[in-house]
Amino acid sequence: MPAPPCTSCHAARAALRRPRSGQALCGACFCAAFEAEVLHTVLAGRLLPPNAVVAVGASGGKDSTVLAHVLRELSPRLGISLHLVAVDEGIGGYRDAALAAVKRQAARWELPLTIVAYADLFGGWTMDAVARSTAGSGRSRSCCTFCGVLRRRALEEGARRVGATHIVTGHNADDMAETVLMNFLRGDAGRLARGGGLGSPGEGGALPRCRPLQFASQKEVVLYAHFRRLDYFSEECVYAPEAFRGHARDLLKRLEAARPSAVLDLVHSAERLALVPAARPPRPGSCSRCGALASRDLCQACALLDGLNRGRPRLAIGKGRRGLGEEGPQGAPGDRAQPPASETIPAF
Numbered sequence: 001m002p003a004p005p006c007t008s009c010h011a012a013r014a015a016l017r018r019p020r021s022g023q024a025l026c027g028a029c030f031c032a033a034f035e036a037e038v039l040h041t042v043l044a045g046r047l048l049p050p051n052a053v054v055a056v057g058a059s060g061g062k063d064s065t066v067l068a069h070v071l072r073e074l075s076p077r078l079g080i081s082l083h084l085v086a087v088d089e090g091i092g093g094y095r096d097a098a099l100a101a102v103k104r105q106a107a108r109w110e111l112p113l114t115i116v117a118y119a120d121l122f123g124g125w126t127m128d129a130v131a132r133s134t135a136g137s138g139r140s141r142s143c144c145t146f147c148g149v150l151r152r153r154a155l156e157e158g159a160r161r162v163g164a165t166h167i168v169t170g171h172n173a174d175d176m177a178e179t180v181l182m183n184f185l186r187g188d189a190g191r192l193a194r195g196g197g198l199g200s201p202g203e204g205g206a207l208p209r210c211r212p213l214q215f216a217s218q219k220e221v222v223l224y225a226h227f228r229r230l231d232y233f234s235e236e237c238v239y240a241p242e243a244f245r246g247h248a249r250d251l252l253k254r255l256e257a258a259r260p261s262a263v264l265d266l267v268h269s270a271e272r273l274a275l276v277p278a279a280r281p282p283r284p285g286s287c288s289r290c291g292a293l294a295s296r297d298l299c300q301a302c303a304l305l306d307g308l309n310r311g312r313p314r315l316a317i318g319k320g321r322r323g324l325g326e327e328g329p330q331g332a333p334g335d336r337a338q339p340p341a342s343e344t345i346p347a348f
């Protein structure tokens with residue numbers, strides 16, 4: 001049976017049904033709709049003002065590839081300029097291939113690219129060295145904790161170097177829903193309290209960050225990349241299988257099978273959550289070492305590096321009561337007198 005006509009242009013045959021709405025569209029109309037929705041997210045949320053210099057966190061993966069492509073399409077209407085910033089975490093057998101994809105994108109789209117490396121920024125520490133240091137006798141399950149904190153810092157540093165006024169990342173709705181689930185599973189009220197919204201406004205001197213793909217489903221991101229024939233790197237990070245996020249991802253897939261709106265419902269639930277004031281993190285101060293946003297003497301990145309340099313990395317990541325959980329905070333439940341330092345960072 002031939003495909004039905006596209007319900008938008010009525011000229012071409014439909015090439016897909018949109019996963020959420022079931023609408024039958026041709027590839028061109030789907031891509032136009034996808035771009036219009038991202039434009040709406042940016043405009044309605046006032047995420048990127050005219051003349052913004054936008055650093056796109058470019059990992060070479062599908063999400064940031066789609067984000068960079070869509071923002072490039074939209075940049076004349078938004079009046080923004082783009083700069084790709086890629087972080088080389090020093091992960092052998094993974095990041096080099098991903099960076100090669102970013103370089104190809106920069107060349108094809110004629111966008112400036114800056115690469116910053118953990119090894120240069122963090123006193124010689126690469127993620128592979130961190131993994132060796134944190135593993136002890138077994139496999140390290142805390143790599144994503146370290147990497148998330150350090151990458152956030154590295155992206156901020158890279159963005160500053162290129163004179164950016166804003167940072168965007170490619171987190172999609174599925175990523176956001178996983179994060180909400182993980183925060184629930186950890187009982188992390190501090191993060192849940194400010195987990196909604198489209199990003200952080202740039203408190204404490206940090207650059208404003210946002211996630212323009214936050215309402216786009218992973219499936220549609222992949223479909224957009226397919227129809228626009230985007231070239232991206234699709235392998236999983238070598239440390240990802242150890243991460244707690246994988247459990248949240250599996251759970252989310254099962255929830256979505258039973259209830260297709262589960263992903264977006266979770267994203268919106270984070271926006272609507274109203275927690276009692278006592279659950280909110282304290283007003284942040286600044287790190288005594290680097291001046292970044294911190295709720296304790298040292299910011300997350302400096303605390304982690306301190307632990308690594310002293311040969312006691314596990315202390316900084318929650319093997320004690322006040323450390324960080326994997327990819328985020330994990331203070332003792334109910335311990336609100338001095339919440340974990342990680343509560344000072346937004347949930348991405």
Ligand SMILES: Nc1ncnc2c1ncn2[C@@H]1O[C@H](COP(=O)(O)OP(=O)(O)OP(=O)(O)O)[C@@H](O)[C@H]1O
Binds near residue numbers: 171
């Ligand atoms: N090495 C990196 N350099 C620059 N930005 C990065 C890097 N890694 C991740 N990011 C940014 O953070 C976002 C989320 O990354 P993460 O690895 O958690 O998710 P992802 O869904 O696999 O994203 P992607 O498909 O873009 O790799 C990316 O979309 C990108 O904007």
